[in-house]
Amino acid sequence: DSGVTQTPKHLITATGQRVTLRCSPRSGDLSVYxxxxxxxxxLQFLIQYYNGEERAxxxxxxxxxxxxxPDLHSELNLSSLELGDSALYFCASSPSFRMSxxxxxxxxxxRLTVV
Amino acid sequence: xxxxxQPISMDSYEGQEVNxxxxxxxxxxxxxxxxxxxxxxxxxxxxxxxxxxKVTNEVASLFIPADRKSSTLxxxxxxxxxTAVYYxxxxxxxxAGNMLTFGGGTRLMVxx
Numbered sequence: 050d051s052g053v054t055q056t057p058k059h060l061i062t063a064t065g066q067r068v069t070l071r072c073s074p075r076s077g078d079l080s081v082y083x084x085x086x087x088x089x090x091x092l093q094f095l096i097q098y099y100n101g102e103e104r105a106x107x108x109x110x111x112x113x114x115x116x117x118x119p120d121l122h123s124e125l126n127l128s129s130l131e132l133g134d135s136a137l138y139f140c141a142s143s144p145s146f147r148m149s150x151x152x153x154x155x156x157x158x159x160r161l162t163v164v
Numbered sequence: 165x166x167x168x169x170q171p172i173s174m175d176s177y178e179g180q181e182v183n184x185x186x187x188x189x190x191x192x193x194x195x196x197x198x199x200x201x202x203x204x205x206x207x208x209x210x211x212x213x214x215x216x217x218k219v220t221n222e223v224a225s226l227f228i229p230a231d232r233k234s235s236t237l238x239x240x241x242x243x244x245x246x247t248a249v250y251y252x253x254x255x256x257x258x259x260a261g262n263m264l265t266f267g268g269g270t271r272l273m274v275x276x
Binding site for chain 2: 051084092107137139151152153156160
C-alpha cells in the first residue's frame, strides 16, 4: 500500500457520459498529480494541484477537469467520454510542489473502460 | 525537461545482474535523474535518484558518469518478480512547475 488511495478501481461507462475519479494523497502530501496511461500513449501527465491550487498543466483535454479540495483529496472529472478515453488513470502525490528526494508516490490507478 | 532514450526491451535470466542505460544528452546542470519501476496495471514505483557518480540503495545502484549524459540502472541478481517496465526521468527537483514526463521505458523480461 503506497498510501495514495484511488477510487473506484474499475469503471465501465458509455460514450458521452461523465465520470469522476477520486484520489486521496498520502498523509502529509500537499501535491496531487494526475496521469493517463493508455496502451499506445504511455504515461501522460495531465495536471498537478498543490494545496488546492492548480500548479501545472500537461496534456489534459478540455473535456477533462480536476480540482483539489480543502482536505487535499482530488477529483478528476471526465466528460463527453469517447472510446479513446479508455485508459488507466493514476494519481500521484508528493510533499510539496517540487519533486521530493523520493520522487512521487503513485496510487494503484482507476481503470476506465468506455463502451 | 531533458529528453531521455532507453532500450525498448531487455531479456535476462534469474540471478543475473541487469544494467539498463538511459541517454540524456541535453541534461541541464540542475537536473536530477530518477528511475521508476512499473508492474502491469500498477502505478510506477520510485526506485532510485541521483545527481552524479554512484548512488546505491537496498534495491538498485545508479551509475552516472562525469559528463552526466547517460546513466545506468543496475539491478543485482534479478528474479522473476523484477519483470517490469523501468522508466528513466530527468528533471529539476526544485522546479515549481515540474511535471514528470515518462518516456516509453524499458520492458525487462526475466526468465527462469
